[in-house]
């Protein structure tokens with residue numbers, strides 16, 4: 393029998409907390425420090441995490457940044473706004489359960505969908521049930537006022553989003569965010585994908601707060617330490633092999649390296 397091969401759903405993990413915090417955690421901590429500095433005047437607290445395509449480390453970065461902010465005593469909430477692949481609750485080890493979908497439908501209260509995590513000062517708002525038409529949620533007054541309340545309640549609101557080139561959700565989300573943190577992954581994203589995504593943001597007048605280069609191995613590429621502000625590193629993966637390095641129909645020269 394022939395089965396259709398399912399896309400492997402892998403999730404990131406928290407590397408900035410726990411017993412064996414790796415050396416690479418400083419990438420997320422440096423990112424946190426930049427975020428804290430950027431928000432010195434209190435106007436940059438809702439941060440939209442974006443990248444051109446999938447699997448560039450958005451959810452992993454969103455959650456590690458949130459935990460790192462929490463470790464600094466900043467009350468932080470991650471909002472699962474990738475309605476297509478909501479994975480942040482798994483990274484933060486919280487049950488999906490009811491979420492934004494149920495709140496918008498009126499079958500759940502705010503208190504049901506804001507969930508504490510095991511990490512100090514870090515909460516999460518989960519997506520809940522699948523949402524057929526995400527723009528209808530983003531455009532609703534109920535969603536907008538909920539986001540305003542989160543901004544009033546928390547020091548930081550980290551919005552984990554879907555990739556720019558795969559959905560136009562980012563346009564709606566930008567209405568409730570203070571700007572975009574744009575990620576690009578080493579050996580994964582092509583230059584043209586990054587250019588296209590940045591053009592999309594520019595076309596829609598969306599502010600880019602900063603950029604993060606993910607998934608390269610600083611041991612192998614020590615020169616990047618000075619070229620880029622942040623790096624992150626997952627110790628169990630010495631190098632981002634397989635899916636991360638192999639994109640069909642594109643030459644390796646196209647990839648960010």
Ligand SMILES: Nc1ncnc2c1ncn2[C@@H]1O[C@H](COP(=O)(O)OP(=O)(O)OP(=O)(O)O)[C@@H](O)[C@H]1O
Pocket residue numbers: 402403404405443445446447448449450451452453474477479554555606607608624625626629632
């Ligand atoms: N810095 C990193 N180094 C190596 N692997 C990473 C890194 N960050 C994330 N990953 C791995 O890459 C995969 C995708 O990560 P993640 O889910 O964070 O990406 P994403 O951009 O949110 O993807 P999607 O667009 O599908 O939501 C996961 O298996 C995760 O463990």
Ligand SMILES: [Mg+2]
Pocket residue numbers: 450451452474477479552553
């Ligand atoms: Mg994601």
